[in-house]
Amino acid sequence: MTASTSPSARPASGVGRVLVVVYAILALAATGRSFYQIVSKFDEAPVAYSLSALAAVVYIVATVALVVPGETWRRVAIATIGFELVGVVVVGVLSLAAPELFGHASVWSYFGMGYLFIPLVLPILGLLWLTRRGRRARTADARAVASEDVRSA
Amino acid sequence: MIEWLTVAQVAVAIVAGLLCLVVGLAGRRPSDLTLGATALVELLLLVQLVVSIVSPAAGNTPTGDALEFGLYLGSAILLPVGAGFWALVDRSKWATVILGVANLAIAVMVYRMHEIWFVQGG
Numbered sequence: 001m002t003a004s005t006s007p008s009a010r011p012a013s014g015v016g017r018v019l020v021v022v023y024a025i026l027a028l029a030a031t032g033r034s035f036y037q038i039v040s041k042f043d044e045a046p047v048a049y050s051l052s053a054l055a056a057v058v059y060i061v062a063t064v065a066l067v068v069p070g071e072t073w074r075r076v077a078i079a080t081i082g083f084e085l086v087g088v089v090v091v092g093v094l095s096l097a098a099p100e101l102f103g104h105a106s107v108w109s110y111f112g113m114g115y116l117f118i119p120l121v122l123p124i125l126g127l128l129w130l131t132r133r134g135r136r137a138r139t140a141d142a143r144a145v146a147s148e149d150v151r152s153a
Numbered sequence: 154m155i156e157w158l159t160v161a162q163v164a165v166a167i168v169a170g171l172l173c174l175v176v177g178l179a180g181r182r183p184s185d186l187t188l189g190a191t192a193l194v195e196l197l198l199l200v201q202l203v204v205s206i207v208s209p210a211a212g213n214t215p216t217g218d219a220l221e222f223g224l225y226l227g228s229a230i231l232l233p234v235g236a237g238f239w240a241l242v243d244r245s246k247w248a249t250v251i252l253g254v255a256n257l258a259i260a261v262m263v264y265r266m267h268e269i270w271f272v273q274g275g
Contacts, residue, residue: 017243032227036220039220
């Protein structure tokens with residue numbers, strides 16, 4: 001079985017495509033917003049706006065990782081999406097605890113309220129989808145190996 | 154920005170978005186109906202672009218930041234193009250769902266543009 005036909009090497013399919021598009025839109029929104037914040041009012045809240053930019057970069061990497069096939073990129077996707085989940089929870093708590101530092105609008109402040117809480121829900125859906133995809137790929141690979149064993153026997 | 158046009162635009166984008174979501178989840182591939190609805194949303198965005206370029210000359214200036222407004226409008230204009238291109242390449246039901254997601258995202262973005270233009274104090 002070559003890498004190109006392995007199920008784990010297949011890019012997003014089915015409902016995963018919707019996930020990719022939502023990530024792409026979020027990446028676009030976060031990038032646009034942080035570009036604006038840094039260009040026009042970085043001095044007001046350097047901490048929050050730097051985080052905004054970091055979040056934007058992570059969303060872009062996550063989007064790419066969801067699209068590109070292969071186990072390595074699947075791991076990159078898990079890492080970036082996990083980072084987002086931690087980010088939205090930590091910054092969400094901090095924006096309530098220390099609004100003077102983190103209260104400024106960013107994709108993660110107040111648990112992503114400005115983005116209809118999508119930044120909070122999306123990483124959970126993303127991780128669920130990725131683990132399911134990983135499990136399905138492993139079963140399929142195991143099955144392929146088993147059938148090759150049968151053939152060689 | 155013209156208030157009634159913007160309200161109508163949000164309404165059209167929501168209707169188009171829900172239509173594509175429902176039709177897509179029901180298993181339909183992208184059709185003239187769903188692509189047409191998305192094209193209508195894009196057309197209204199282009200009208201909005203012309204209006205927002207012309208209206209400051211007529212004394213109708215944004216209360217918020219013009220750069221922020223422009224970034225939203227620019228991103229919104231790209232979405233139907235991207236989703237539409239996707240729908241032409243990937244002819245599955247998920248492409249229709251994606252058209253719906255893009256249209257709903259545009260509804261939110263136009264709402265934000267409305268806030269930037271009318272509600273912000275300088």
